[in-house]
Amino acid sequence: MVDRNVTIVGGGPVGLLAALAAVAEGLTPHVFERRTGPRGGSRSIGVHPPALEILERLGLLSRFVANGVLVRRGLAFGEDGPLGAIDFGSCRGMHRYVLTIPQRDTESILWEALEARAPGAVTAGWDLLDIHDHAGRLRLSFRDLEGRRRHVDPDVVLACDGKRSRIRAFLGMGFRGAEYEGGYAMADFPDTTKFGADAAIFLNPRGLVESFPLPGRMRRWVIRRDAEHDEFVTADEIVETINERTHHRLQPADAVDASAFRAERYLASSLSHGAVALAGDAAHVVSPIGGQGMNLGWIGAAQIVHALACADADAASVESALHVDAAQRRRAARAAIRRAEVNMWLGRPMDQPRLRERFVRALLGRPAADVLAHVFTMRGLAWGV
Known part of the structure; x- marks a missing residue:
């Protein structure tokens, strides 16, 4: 195994997990x-089985489970009541559930674990200026909050710097995509439902409503x-919409972290460039x-x-390994985009909701429900479907 200096730009969930995986390798x-x-x-809350397997390999799963909710079932409702359920217990593997945990807790766990396993690995408060x-080597230039500058010459760069990645822009890599029609909003509320640890989706003619359990008796x-x-x-708009479409009565004063967002899809033209790999957004x-x-x-x-970790010491082997890996990851990303589009289609406003309800009832019957559970828990992405 060759020890390499891997510079990771971006210390969000993806960058921190990449660093922990690097230490393990x-x-x-x-x-x-x-x-x-x-x-x-708490924007991103769901951790699916393939990611749970990674956390287990890194020795972090127990902390996540202790701070989250294990969702083993998803309930579907139409205008007039229940349509059926997806049981994640029908899936193969050790982790037959989706874990919900607020993103702030996810980042705190990862940050603390990295500091314990590789003290000083995170340099906080430094912004990328140039690459x-x-x-003959990559040089990254950073500036801190006081205006001081620092240059780094890494063996490999992982760009985990988000949708507006400066590294991707510096390298001239394309990033094609679009914004979907329609807007969304979300907020967390005290849990006044009887769903317990179940997730719920409401397919209303005017549009989707989703509900997920969170720790601390929140949803x-x-x-x-x-x-x-x-x-x-x-919060008034969110509560009014939920009340009208689901008949669950919430109070605007109880809303936490209310926010609006748009659904988008973007994919880089390539996920690697020499000794640089793009990851996450x-x-x-x-x-x-x-x-x-x-x-x-x-x-x-x-x-x-x-x-x-598996590549030979020379630069050509590293670049080749990243190139092969990038093609595989890009195929998986395209599959994830398609799956997300199906989810959005199921929840869009419809003039003939009864047709959708009949379709969903059929999907929630065996054996289709088992396939659906497999897809919803992000299994099989590597196959590109």
């Missing part, structure tokens, strides 16, 4: 992050908004409906690190 990670600590909020060729509610809106949303953006984004980033980050 015997590599030396160095994470540069603009922020000075884990972010607040260029220097004497995340997500709505498809009635019309095109700007990025601002009020820098590589691909998937609609959040279905909760695949962070998981796809983790799966990709673990694959990149493993490819690096």
Whole structure:
């Protein structure tokens, strides 16, 4: 095994997990992050079985489980009541559930684990300024909050710097995609339902409503908004929509972290360039409906690190390993985008909702429900379907 200096730009969930995977593989990670600590909020909450397997290999699963909720079943409702359920217990593998945990807790666990296993691996408060060729090697230039500058000459760069990746832009790599029609909004509320640890989806003619359990007897509610809106949303709008479409009575004053968002899809023209690999939102953006984004980033980050650990010492072997891995990850990203689009189609406003309800009832019957559970829990992405 060859010890390599791996510079990771971006210390969000994907960058932190990449660093932990690098430590486990015997590599030396160095994470540069603009922020000075884990972010607040709970935007991304779902951890699917393929990602749970990665956390288990890294010895982190028990901490995640202790701080999350194990969702073993998803319930579907139409206008007039229940349509059926998906039982994740029908899936193969050790982890027959989806774990829900607020993103702030996810980042805190990863940040603390990395500091314990590789003290000093995270350099916080430093922003990327430039990336260029220097004497045949990549050179990254950073600046801190006080204006001081620092240059780094890594063996390999992992760009985990988000949708607006500077590294991707510096290298001139394409990033094609689009924004889907329709807007969404979400907020967390105290759990007043009888769903317990079950997730629930409501297929209303005016649009989707989703509900997921969270730790501390809270629930995340997500709505498809009635019309095109700007990025601002009020708790009153979210509550009114939920009340009308689901008949669950919530109170605006109880809303936590209310926010609006748009669903998008983007995919980089290539996920590697020489000794640079793109990961997470820098590589691909998937609609959040279905909760695949962070998981796809983790799966990709673990694959990149493993490819690096298995590559020979010379630069050509590293670049070849990253190129082969990038093609595999791009195929998986396309599959995730297609799956997310199916989820969105099921939840869009419809003039003939009864047809959709009959279709969903059929999907929730055996054996189709077992296949659906397999797809919803992100299994089989490597096959590109």
